[in-house]
Amino acid sequence: xxxxxxxxxxxxxxxxxxxxxxxxxxxxxxxxxxxxxxxxxxxxxxxxxxxxxxxxxxxxxxxxxxxxxxxxxxxxxxxxxxxxxxxxxxxxxxxxxxxxxxxxxxxxxxxxxxxxxxxxxxxxxxxxxxxxxxxxxxxxxxxxxxxxxxxxxxxxxxxxxxxxxxxxxxxxxxxxxxxxxxx
Numbered sequence: 001x002x003x004x005x006x007x008x009x010x011x012x013x014x015x016x017x018x019x020x021x022x023x024x025x026x027x028x029x030x031x032x033x034x035x036x037x038x039x040x041x042x043x044x045x046x047x048x049x050x051x052x053x054x055x056x057x058x059x060x061x062x063x064x065x066x067x068x069x070x071x072x073x074x075x076x077x078x079x080x081x082x083x084x085x086x087x088x089x090x091x092x093x094x095x096x097x098x099x100x101x102x103x104x105x106x107x108x109x110x111x112x113x114x115x116x117x118x119x120x121x122x123x124x125x126x127x128x129x130x131x132x133x134x135x136x137x138x139x140x141x142x143x144x145x146x147x148x149x150x151x152x153x154x155x156x157x158x159x160x161x162x163x164x165x166x167x168x169x170x171x172x173x174x175x176x177x178x179x180x181x182x183x
Contacts (some may be wrong), residue, residue: 005060006074006085011108011114012057014130016044017089018105024073029061036061038131045133052129113141118148 010017020038029036040048053061064073066075072081080087085105093103109130115125127138 005064006088007084010105011111012060013051014109015051016086016105016131017108018083019044020131022074022085023073025071026065026073027071028100029065029073031058031062034058043131045131049131051131051161069140071119110141110143113138114137114143114145117142118144 006017006021012155015021015038018169022040023039024036028039034053034096036042036053038049038051040046043049061073068075070079072079074082076082090099090104093099093101113126113130115131117123121129123135123138123142126132126142129133130138130141132141133140136139145158
């Protein structure tokens with residue numbers, strides 16, 4: 001998270017960075033309830049929604065609060081909120097060695113949905129957490145890594161051990177190997 005809390009929080013909180021995260025004020029954060037509120041005026045769906053905070057988000061927000069004396073969580077030195085973060089995201093990508101990787105602010109929402117799917121969360125939960133109106137949108141945002149697919153297919157081996165005898169050519173190889181071992 002070093003130095004780029006807005007990028008970290010956008011990806012971790014699943015909020016749309018420019019429209020939902022940047023306008024947040026400290027009044028929108030309820031540390032005692034572990035949630036923040038996206039006001040209807042800033043939510044894409046036009047409805048106020050409460051967003052649960054995980055431990056990492058909470059820790060970053062508490063650290064920001066201790067250093068920030070503005071009404072807004074992400075404020076310029078003059079106290080006004082940031083409106084755009086494209087240049088800051090480009091700098092964060094450059095610092096991380098990801099220049100030219102095609103990462104946009106919107107990529108963070110795809111990452112969020114994909115990580116939740118691969119961690120086993122159901123699509124309806126992801127829909128609620130990401131603020132998507134339609135379940136089919138979640139499917140378009142969630143992508144599975146090749147490693148995840150490989151792990152999933154290996155689950156069959158663990159859950160359902162083979163109950164079939166070896167193929168005839170496999171049996172011949174096994175018999176040959178047994179003969180060589182007994183010699």
